[in-house]
Amino acid sequence: MTNLPKRYHPVEVEHEILKFWKKKDIYQKTVEYRKSGPRWNFLEGPPTTNGFMHVGHARGRAMKDAQLRYMTMKGYNVWRRGGWDMQGLPVELEVEKNEGIAEKGEIESAMGLDQFVQKCKDLVDYYLEGWVEDSKRLGLWLDYEEAYKTRRDDYIEHVWHFLKLASEEGLLGRGYRVNPICPRCVTALSGHEVSQGYETKTDPSIYVKFKRKGVENEYLVIWTTTPFTIISNEMVSVHPDYKYVKVKVDDEYWWLVEDLMETVLDKAGVEDYEVVEKIGGNEMIGWKYEHPFRDEVEWHQEHDEEYMHAVVTGRHVTVDEGTGLVHTAPGFGPDDFDIGKEFGVPVFCPVTKQGRFTEEVPMFEGEYVFDTNEIVPKQLDEKGLLLHDETVDHEYPHCWRCDTPLIYVADSTQWFLKMKGVREKLVEKNQQIDWTPEWAGSGRFGDWVANADDWCISRSRVWGSPLPVWVCDDCQHEVVIGSRKELKEKAVEFPDEFELHRPWVDKVVLECPECEGMMHRESFVTDCWLDSGMAHTASVDYLGDESLFPQLFPYDFITEAVDQSRGWFYSLLYTGVVMHGEAPFKACVSQGHVLDEHGGKMSKSKGNVVWAEDAFDEVGADPFRLFMLSRSAPWTRLNYSNKEVNHITKRLDIFWNVFLFAETYMELDEFVFDKDRMFSGLSDAKLEEKWLVSRVQSVLEEFHGYMDEYLYHHASRVLLDFITEDLSRIYLPLVKRRVWLESDNPEKLMTYDVLFYTLQTSLRCMNIFTPYFGEKLHQDFLMRFSDDQPETINMAYMPDVNDSYLDEELEATFDVLEELRSAASHARNKSGIKLRHPVKKIMFVPASGDAAERANNLHDILLEDLNTREFEVIDSERASQFIELETYPNYENLGPRFKGDTDAVVSALENVDAKRLKEELEEGLARLDVNGKEVELEPDDVSFSEQLVGELSRSDSRFGTVYVDNTRTRELEAEGLVRDVTRRVQVMRKEMDLDVEEMLELVLKFSDEESVELTDMFSDYLATETRAESMQLFGPDETVDWDSFEYVKDWEIDDLKLKVGMTPK
Template identity: 35%
Template sequence: MDDVTASARDTEVALLDQWRARDVFARTLAERAGAQPFVFFEGPPTANGKPGVHHVLARTVKDLVCRYWTMRGRYVDRRGGWDTHGLPVELEVEKQLGISNKREIEQKVGIEEFNKKCRESVFTYLEDWRRLTERIAYWVDMEREYVTLKNPYIESVWALVKRIHDQGLLYRGFKTVPYSTKSGTVLSDHELALGYREVEDPSVFVRFRAAEDPGLFYLVWTTTPWTLPGNAALAVHPDVTYVVARAGEERLILAKDLLGVLEGDVEVEREVRGRDLVGKRYEPLFPFWGDLSGERPNAYTVIAEEFVTTTDGTGLVHIAPAFGADDLEAGNRHGLPRLKHVDDEGNFTEIAGEFAGLWFKDADKPVSRDLKSRGLMYRQATYKHTYPFNWRGQDPLMYVAREAWYIRTTAVKDRLVELNREIRWVPGHVRDGRFGNWLENNVDWALSRERFWGTPLPIWVSDRDPERWEVIGSVQQLSERAGRDLSDLDLHRPYVDEITWADGHGGTMRRVPEVMDVWFDSGAMPFAQWHWPFEHESEQASQFPADFICEGIDQTRGWFYSLHAIATLVQNSVAYKSCLVTGLLMAEDGRKMSKSLKNTVDPWDAIDLGGADALRWFMTVTNNPAGAMRFSEDGVREVARKILDTLRNVYVFFARYANLDGWVAGSAAPALAERPTLDRWILSRLSALVESTTRDLADLEISRAGRAIEQFVIEDLSNWYVRRSRDRFWAAGLPDDKRAAYATLHEALETVARLMAPFTPFLSERIWLGLTGPLDGGDSVHLAAWPEANSAARDATLERRMEDVRRVVRLGRAGRNRANVKTRQPLGQVQIVPPAKAEPLDDQLAAIVLDELNVKGCLSLEPGAVVTELRAKPRFDVLGPRFGGAMKSVAAAIRELDTEAVATLEREGEVEVVVAGETHRIRRDEVQVEHDDPPGMVLEREVGWSVALDLAITDELRDEGFAREVVNKVQFMRKKAGFAVTDRIEIRLGGTEPLVRAVERFSELIRQETQAVRLETTDGPGETREEWNLNGEPAVLSLKRV
């Protein structure tokens, strides 16, 4: 059996080579071909940026779940993919080329050259991604990976769009949309949700002069002064009461309920209903547009709209149809002009006079200053609110009315909501919360993007009649329309733009210039990765829907939505049955990781802290992967020390002694029923662990599963079973008891290796190979079957009784600590009182208590017996709300309870007290129970158990305490000097008379415990020599190997 003491890094790197050489990942698929599939979809990353430590989180969870189901015998096809289109790629290329907008791309670079650069850029960091993917043991098929820029993938996307169109769900619309002036394109609603930030914007109250009365003003509130040059009307609610209010020397019209916004003394001249203001004219704030009354008679008039409220502002709304959704709809209803003074790059046009050339967000202050200079600014301030930014370009978005192509997802909203209820979300609140609310408020999907590098929108429109348009669903269909074979055509711009044909009515069909939302690309992967529907239809059908997907919380309105929407539209089905949503990975200080804050973590540095296994365990067990977590270097190191080193040390202990004894797996060992209590207990606990881990991982309760394993390895296996079994492994020869210990520990380690394989693939593999060896057919734990819970080994009663033992031991140790008596100092007696109706410990279990507590005798008293005076102390924080003014009297009655009454309270959970002739039942949680130590003893109590240690120390007990101190120091010196566990030694001890007397009295105990062949009570030379203070007595110890 192998030793696994090599560094984690060296071990992991060696295993990577070994897995490659043995083709283990491919064999996990080949050996399960034909088995029931467990379908997994890989969310495609973009390889034009380096992977970060946050990518390790999702990839670890995905790998963990796939490994688990593979070991359960399922066929888990883990196909990788790359997201290669979209704005992120374009922005990176713009940086490289030193340009910053669409105009420069078209005029300085050209679409063909720009897209060529984009194609080159998308795989800039491909090797970094692949190296990290392999290093963290994320097994994913990179030989069959799908790539969104390839023609077959694009053709499948076109086929999906065609099917959606054939259902009547694709249309061209003129709507108010979020628009990025820096990127020059519309964003979809789900992209919009990815980029909100808290900002400080203007809050201004502006005067609009009434046309019929120059001394009367309509008071209007807005937070977007830059839109005021585009104002076309003012809206009121027809049923709201408005007033003409005199404030100082001016008269203002506003809603009666909002008079509080006015400053100083206010006098109401008259009231008027909103409908009576309709049609009133006012003077435009700016002269840019001239007289519009002829062609647009409702321009610069008051109109009635139901969306106007009196919750804030003034009850009058400034309407700019070119820059707001409600504004556009109101403009359409009332025939208002769309006064657009901002160009596609967000700059004010020449029509805006002195403001020309200003970027729209920079124009707020100049516009406000101008209004103030002309006496039209009533009041101005700022306010904080959330505002949408371009999720990639990081520029604030502009809401503007534009033409775009849409998918009518609102037509299937109810089905989107219904199918969402079939998905198991982890954490569960995402279903009806973040994702469910998003679906409930669904708007049509803005599909088109006015950019260059993306899947071209497969729509051809007649240049003679824009209402004549056609959606192309395949290269074959496009070839037929063009009258030539286009099977070798690169389907990207500008090449696809060159394909035209006659429309049959004197015009030419030309492709629209837009490309598609990149989220449609990634959401199409369940179909497009197979080149569906052109080939592999049966494979696609068998791999749809996914049983499991996993990405970060930001994808609820990204990939999770696009998958769900496309599957609903095309297949009337869920795209995935379960989804684990990973939380945000933050810096150690709790802030978001950011290059500007210099708190990002390089994933390779994180791996070097303790190996990939430690990082994986930290992200999936130490922290809940479905919740927010802080990265911590010390946390990763603690994982390596606490759980991984503990398991490694248990294996090393086992392997060392098994090798010395020549014990091999499969050697004869006593049957389970004939093994000692400790063996039967650990195997029962092991069976329970298998059962809970199997269930929790199936339920995607990853952290809970891992914590149970950690508890078992550290507390049950290492701290209890192995520690209590050491003497059995040290025994001479191979008696049945020792064979039982070897067989039991081997089974525990072999099972734990399999249970931990999805979490810690490297250490699990190392231990597995050491336990089984390639010659046993066990050349990888990842090819092994998941362990089955052994119902025959379960003994719930034994587990419960052993837990009682451990509780008694904990209480005894707590008593020793409080009395300041070391465990190495033997004591004479422990008194144990079990809870009422509980069984006393039997002799075997009591013997464990005596050994653990280093006590000579055990006195088991009757269950529920009272061994000391008990007092009840009232808890005012609990009693106060219940009893109010009577609390003091109730508290006094509680203090008067005698020991028997308090014992009843503890035993039965409540007790009666009488206050002023009225009986009250006092609950256990309403009091704090205190006790005194019995004379000469220390007492600890917990959940009905009482453990009392007799603190009297006789001369014999004191001498044995000295002897055990000697044993402890010798063992320390052996280890420090590097002696082997098999080395026999000579001990020489020089010390005071009491110490020498104690050593001579217990010389046999010392020799047995330290493997000493000779023990002399005189000082002398040795290979190692140290001075000690043993319970207050000076001593010198020398050791020499013989």
């Protein structure tokens, strides 16, 4: 144990404590120490190891650690295994970039799948090292040694086990439907992946005429922002309940919905038109039209089913935008696909997964679909079918990893986990979860669960958990494998070197149990969200040893960012309910995102990302954590800048300085904390000690209440406000002179005991937010002045509320003190009187009897705290004597009414009793004698101004009004000056880094003789406060040998010039 540094340096403290934790194996000792406690289980949402930690990640991880430390210090045996999400598309994309691979199809020719997979492993291992280092630097205590990794074979086996179970329950199957595809990554995406990638995109917005078949000059008007899809148009959808109008424009007739008619015609530049017919949408069903590209695309010539190129009905049609007639292409939209299926229309999807047209569209063969968006409108215009062409900025789904715009294409090869049969159970179990905030579960997540589509889990990629489905080459029989053991048993030949990744698993062939044909694996890997979604089971190796799982499931707590509502939260719930019949977590805190200092999204391309490592090095991990946890509610967005964190550091500086104050004097008196001594003597203690102990109980009550509700921002603010306001600003000034009493003085010992108790309690609570700060002060302060401390603060128990020391009336009394202090300070400022300078008298006019009684109970404290010679509680009648009321005529009212007599009225007002006049006007009218004639005045005829008499100043508070008598006497001036001088000498002592008990030789030279005389009046006070063994005062004309002093400094105190010389004795 060493003396505390004079200043708090976060980064230095943190590196010191990191070494201490490592050397003493503090984390493992703490885990062992809590082994006998009740279980509390945390499930780590695994970070993806394809980049480094930024401050957004670090905010969530700070929340995790605060919760884990809180539960640990409450005595729980906390399960806190780490985890890492190490597979998936993001990793592949970075490897492709690093290796110069332009697209997925080049992987095998460039290096082969085995080398590509090895590169993926190397990359995630590289990032994993950084994540572990940054997490430890943040102070996040997890079990990193046994952390689960989704790339491991034993983990992947759990994914296979789940899929086999899902297959047996009829939840796994191949589907033919429209799926979102990333043309760059050449793979399908799930609905929750799509939801994460919406960006603003500028697209064409075109209005097009489709000519009705067999009807002269009649057209159906449609609208689209994806012109390329018109190539595959097969139907036009209308709403059966909407009204549609036939509008005559020149010699043509256009059909569109009535509600949007004016909007569409205005865009088309049509001013003269006539509505000639109106019918319901249900009357239009079956109308045939001519496809605009029938001549260019054979498909449209070869197909003429009943509803091909016809009007159909659909309730997905809206009148929010467009024309009310929806261009419908079953090959390119989920709703369109369903409509086509309903009306028996075959799907036409002439686009590859790379987003390029096939040979079925000769004019665009090999063209990227979005490149044709500019060409299609021109061709329609040439055909005389384009009504209007503009651009629109709208939200469009992009790949959440490579930012490529997605396309929706019909695909029969993808595999899905079905919602039918499980949706109701998911909704039910979600309602049993404790969500923070509540709306995150009932609203955002609840809506997603209730309306989610089947989950597309297949990905046409390489680095991931292989889809464990083998299909017979001959009879198409399917087998789902649930484990490595099962695969080995059913394999025709099983290689010696094998792992559950491509390409090794692709080489395993099975014999078909139905026809003895050869079975090959479907070449997909699974959605990486399925990997992380199995963490509830795979993280504890459930298949290898089932004994641990029942002790943990369902887990008590998880927390991740709000976007995981459609990611990890969903995959956890789905897999947990299907596999175990329960939601896998009891409580969840949904985190808000972190933005840059201007409120913008952080991104590498913008260069505004703040990396966690850089933030820790610049501002320190503890101030960073406390900023993140106290700044705003966990679920709200937060703007981040290192500059803002420095404000939090200043509040920790205050806390540190309180410890320094305590250390200084407790060390001098060889103090040892005695809890029994404190509580047994508290009934006879001074009011301020009783109050502070009561405040500790109130703060603990609030703190625990907030922490139990995961409201970290409120819990941390309660602590910070208590430390900076109650402890530092109120209590310490009241007791700072008491520390100079004899060491065995009972009052002094009580002060030390209460101060130590308060610091210990506050520090243990603060430790969950600032663990380095907590450990440093535990080691170098608490352990020095107390014989009853554990090896680490993390083994200490979180303090509980002791209701027997809670005194609400006393706390209410000190609320009055705080208000009076603030009001008196404000009143002083009005007269330019410094707080250090004493005043003659302060008077308080209470707003209630309670306020009066409480102020009187504080009389002796208020004398010192308010720095006043006298303090008195007075009534409002007496206070009225301090006020002179002045009357001001309102000429704008008086002039028009009294005209030539206005001056006489004003003259009469100067002689009237202003107080009586005001009272009369408050009742209505006032009568005034003007040259013997009585006139009536109205309330708006005059205004009043209150002026304080003498040297008084005034300020209001919520408990009443404070009057300060600022009359200056020679004695008051002298004491004020000496206090100013004392402050300057104390600053110089601090600059010389002198110990508190070191004595001085002190010389003061003043620029005027009056100041010498004033200072001499309180020379004993000055010598005592500055620890001056010898002290000399000199006037302006006297000579001083300044070279004989160790430290000399010039000061200015208002107009006074002061020179101070000092030498330690």
